[in-house]
Amino acid sequence: MTISTLTQQLREAKHVVVFTGAGASAESGIPTFRDALTGLWERFDPAQLATAEAFRADPSLCWGWYEWRRQKVGQAQPNGAHVAITELANYVPKLTVVTQNVDDLHERAGSQDVIHLHGSLHTPRCIDCGLAYTLPLTSDALPEDGSRIEPPRCSACSGYVRSGVVWFGEMLPEDAWSAGLAAAEECDVFFSVGTSGIVYPAAELPLRALGNGATVVHINPVRFDISTQEHFLQGPASTMMQCLLREAFGGLPAL
Ligand code: BV8
Ligand code: ZN
Numbered sequence: 001m002t003i004s005t006l007t008q009q010l011r012e013a014k015h016v017v018v019f020t021g022a023g024a025s026a027e028s029g030i031p032t033f034r035d036a037l038t039g040l041w042e043r044f045d046p047a048q049l050a051t052a053e054a055f056r057a058d059p060s061l062c063w064g065w066y067e068w069r070r071q072k073v074g075q076a077q078p079n080g081a082h083v084a085i086t087e088l089a090n091y092v093p094k095l096t097v098v099t100q101n102v103d104d105l106h107e108r109a110g111s112q113d114v115i116h117l118h119g120s121l122h123t124p125r126c127i128d129c130g131l132a133y134t135l136p137l138t139s140d141a142l143p144e145d146g147s148r149i150e151p152p153r154c155s156a157c158s159g160y161v162r163s164g165v166v167w168f169g170e171m172l173p174e175d176a177w178s179a180g181l182a183a184a185e186e187c188d189v190f191f192s193v194g195t196s197g198i199v200y201p202a203a204e205l206p207l208r209a210l211g212n213g214a215t216v217v218h219i220n221p222v223r224f225d226i227s228t229q230e231h232f233l234q235g236p237a238s239t240m241m242q243c244l245l246r247e248a249f250g251g252l253p254a255l
Pocket of ligand 2: 126127128129130131154155156157158159
């Protein structure tokens, strides 16, 4: 598919879905999920650390990791991809942003009603009674190579406070998953931006969109195998999303 055919489809689309993974936040300086961990967590595989078992085994190590990641997100800014995705909403009748990411960069770029399939760093809760916990606005700057932090305790039942992300082995939030699925099964154009497509059930969404007859486009600097009906734009998310917006709709504010 040529860029001009794709931009024509984008101009005619009634409902566009943008599905993002860690690669969409990479240019904001947030390490992707496949990037090797550093510092205190260097010896861990993220898929092992992002589990309820890891938290129960060593709450301070796990909570320290999430607080360090939350700090990195707080220090980061939305990048050109987030901005272009927000802009896209002004040009198409309906845009749904579905993300696997646990940062708030889509929201800080101005995207509305972002669907977080894997939860968020910003919504911790009690691991026992589920009571939401309000994080202090600013915590002291954490050491760059990380530190162990004793998790806070729930004010209602004194259970440990856990991160608001979805751990491996946990169900996705029912409302997020059904909203993401409905959007994939209804849209005309589905962009899959910055994801390795390893984690399920999120990785099913592009296939559901394809099944519904949507045009599916993968955007990633690293080429990977796709079916003959899907399309691939090889390049970083910010450049590709901004270029698509310019080609399809003309201007885009300077960053
Ligand atoms: C579930 C929150 C049902 C945590 C995340 C055994 C038991 C239970 C389940 C399983 C099991 N075995 C397998 C499973 C399924 C499992 C799974 O898929 N495992 C994988 C490892 C095979 N899934 C689950 O467990 C899910 N739940 O199945 O529930 C169930 C329940 C009980 C029992 C049975 C079944 C829950 C999955 C949610 C996990 N939580 N995040 C945290 O963040 O700490 S997932 C985590 O990976 C992040 O959310 C991340 O977004 C996500 C996916 O990774 P990507 O986003 O794709 O990031 P990645 O680093 O992989 O790739 C980055 C890409 O960006 C690369 O392609 C790179 O080339 C590209 N890139 C780089 N730079 C750029 C770029 N692209 C564009 N521009 C750039 N500049
Ligand atoms: Zn509690």
